[in-house]
Amino acid sequence: MGVFLVETKNIEVIDNVVVGNIFGISISGLIESSSNKIINNTVKGNLCGISISLSSDNVVTNNTVKENSEGISLILTGGNKIYLNDIVDNNCSVYSDAQTNQWHSEKRMNYKYSGRIFNNYLGNHWSGYNGSDADLDGVGDTPHKVGKEVDEYPLMQPHSRYTPLYGKSCLVELFSEMGKVSGAGQYEAGSTVVVQISPAVVPKDLFTDYVFKGWIAENGTIVSKSPTYSFTVMEPLSLTASWEVQPSSIGTLVSVGIVASVAVASVMVFLFSKKRGTDRT
Structure with a gap:
């Protein structure tokens, strides 16, 4: 029928x-x-x-x-x-x-x-x-x-x-030990997501900084080395900001200053020693 x-x-x-x-x-x-x-x-x-x-x-x-x-x-x-x-x-x-x-x-x-x-x-x-x-x-x-x-x-x-992909919701989670992250939340599958961390450089001490290294997925791979990362979300996703320690700009300047000072001192000692040798002659 x-x-x-x-x-x-x-x-x-x-x-x-x-x-x-x-x-x-x-x-x-x-x-x-x-x-x-x-x-x-x-x-x-x-x-x-x-x-x-x-x-x-x-x-x-x-x-x-x-x-x-x-x-x-x-x-x-x-x-x-x-x-x-x-x-x-x-x-x-x-x-x-x-x-x-x-x-x-x-x-x-x-x-x-x-x-x-x-x-x-x-x-x-x-x-x-x-x-x-x-x-x-x-x-x-x-x-x-x-x-x-x-x-x-x-x-x-x-x-x-x-x-x-309408109606499917994906949770994007962001984790970082420092800095401020943005872009976490619920998204419709297929949406474009933009995540960001700021600042990308955080002072550790006088001589070193924490520098942003990349966004790491749950499987351990680095998916982006940029502090701002844009992607299409298909599944729930967790990203962790990775950091590494690098010499700070101040530390670099101090190191350069020390090296320069040592170099100048070495030259002065050399010239002084050479002058004394000339005076004895």
């Missing part, structure tokens, strides 16, 4: 496998039907996979719509957000008389693809799309036509290959 929503609002259809029906999942209305969500369903082998009619502002995401006679049908509807779906191997991918639906994510998002972090809008994966991907971010360089509309950010691979 499939899943039918009639005159509904704010209803979620999640985690279903719908196979071999006239309609896989259907949303329809006459008076007030809107703001429903179809999430993470597999809709396969139906006459029509997902049908939305006389209903607006729905969200369709993370679904697999495959091997249906008609993948998605949109009739007298608009304002729907349809993204991160696999719409593949259907006789007809989409039938639509609409022009106001959005075939990509509502905003740019941080996501992980092929081991790298990107920021872009994400559309849908289509079996008929053969565009290129010059920057290898997983998003096609040319739009995919969808009836009277377009998916401006078609996916090169199935949506499972893309990991959106």
Whole structure:
């Protein structure tokens, strides 16, 4: 029979496998039907996979719509957000008389693809799309036509290959025996974090200073030798400031002064000794 929503609002259809029906999942209305969500369903082998009619502002995401006679049908509807779906191997991918639906994510998002972090809008994966991907971010360089509309950010691979990073919080902790650190806190995964320590030189005594050596990760590696370190956070992270003792500028001047004084004294002794030798002659 499939899943039918009639005159509904704010209803979620999640985690279903719908196979071999006239309609896989259907949303329809006459008076007030809107703001429903179809999430993470597999809709396969139906006459029509997902049908939305006389209903607006729905969200369709993370679904697999495959091997249906008609993948998605949109009739007298608009304002729907349809993204991160696999719409593949259907006789007809989409039938639509609409022009106001959005075939990509509502905003740019941080996501992980092929081991790298990107920021872009994400559309849908289509079996008929053969565009290129010059920057290898997983998003096609040319739009995919969808009836009277377009998916401006078609996916090169199935949506499972893309990991959106919104909603994942990462704690960044900073430790240092001296100086003042900044940049610690909770960050959304994929965010850019800037950590800093100041000052980078702390006096130890008259002759030596503690000098910042680098930021050390939990595995003991130095990730940056700069007091200001910028990076993309993916997991909770702990960084410790490493310090080393070096001669201070005053200590260096004193050392140079002592060496110079000794050198001058040595020259004076030499000249005095030479003069005495001359006087005796």
